[in-house]
Amino acid sequence: MIRISNITKSFGDNLLFKNLSFEFNENSRIVIQGKSGSGKTTLLKILCGLESADNGTVEKDEKCKLSYVFQQDCLFDHLTAFQNIVFGISETISKEELWNRVKRISIDTCCQEFLNQKTSTLSGGQRQRVSLARALIQFPDVVLMDEPLSHLDKELKRKMMDSILFLQEKYKFTLIYVTHDDWEAKQLGQQFIQL
Ligand SMILES: Nc1ncnc2c1ncn2[C@@H]1O[C@H](COP(=O)(O)OP(=O)(O)OP(=O)(O)O)[C@@H](O)[C@H]1O
Numbered sequence: 001m002i003r004i005s006n007i008t009k010s011f012g013d014n015l016l017f018k019n020l021s022f023e024f025n026e027n028s029r030i031v032i033q034g035k036s037g038s039g040k041t042t043l044l045k046i047l048c049g050l051e052s053a054d055n056g057t058v059e060k061d062e063k064c065k066l067s068y069v070f071q072q073d074c075l076f077d078h079l080t081a082f083q084n085i086v087f088g089i090s091e092t093i094s095k096e097e098l099w100n101r102v103k104r105i106s107i108d109t110c111c112q113e114f115l116n117q118k119t120s121t122l123s124g125g126q127r128q129r130v131s132l133a134r135a136l137i138q139f140p141d142v143v144l145m146d147e148p149l150s151h152l153d154k155e156l157k158r159k160m161m162d163s164i165l166f167l168q169e170k171y172k173f174t175l176i177y178v179t180h181d182d183w184e185a186k187q188l189g190q191q192f193i194q195l
Helices: 040-048 081-086 093-107 124-136 154-171 182-189
Strands: 002-011 015-024 029-033 055-060 065-067 142-146 174-177 193-195
Touching: 002 040, 015 040, 015 055, 015 193, 029 040, 029 182, 040 065, 040 142, 040 174, 065 124, 081 093, 081 124, 093 124, 093 154, 124 154, 154 182, 174 182
Parallel strands: 029 174, 029 193, 065 142, 142 174
Antiparallel strands: 002 015, 002 055
C-alpha cells in the first residue's frame, strides 16, 4: 500500500499541486489524469523517489518493489530484447531461474519471438512489450506507467491495453498509470487522481 499525505510541489513560482492526499489500494489500477504540465510525471517521480515533494509525506512498505515504464521506452538499442529485459536485475538468482522468469514473462508480454533481436530493429509496439517485460521481471508490487501508449496507433493501443489489463490481473501489482487519454482512463481506472 502507498499513501501520500498533504503533498505540495512547485518549481519556482509554478505550483503543481498543494496538499494532495491519496491512498493507493493494493492490486488496484489508479489513473492519474490532467492536462499537459499539470504535474503527472512529477507525481510519479515523487512516488518512486526520483523527485522530492516540498511538503507532505509518501508512505510505502519498506519491501515494496517498484518498476517504471517510461513514455519513451528508454531501451538500450545496442542490446537484444533479452539483454534489455534482464539488465536491471539486482537480485542474485541462478541462470536457470533467470531463464525461467524470462521465458514466462516474455510469453505473457508476447515478446518471445524477438528475444534475440537488437531492440533497434523492433517496431514501436514490440519495443513497448520489451519495456513491459523489463518492468515485470523482478515481480514488482507496484508498476508506474507514464503514458506508455501515447506513441502507438489506435489498433496497437487496443492490443497493448488488453495486455496491460491481462498482466495486471495475472501478476497482481498495483498499477499507477498516467494518461491524458479518456479512453485509456476508462479502460483501466479503478481509482482516479485528477491534477
Ligand atoms: N526539474 C524541473 N525543473 C523545473 N521545472 C520542472 C522540472 N520538472 C518539471 N518541471 C515543470 O513542471 C511542470 C509539470 O511537469 P510534468 O512533466 O510533471 O507535467 P505532466 O503533467 O507530466 O506533463 P505532460 O502531460 O506534458 O507530460 C511543467 O511545467 C514542467 O516544465
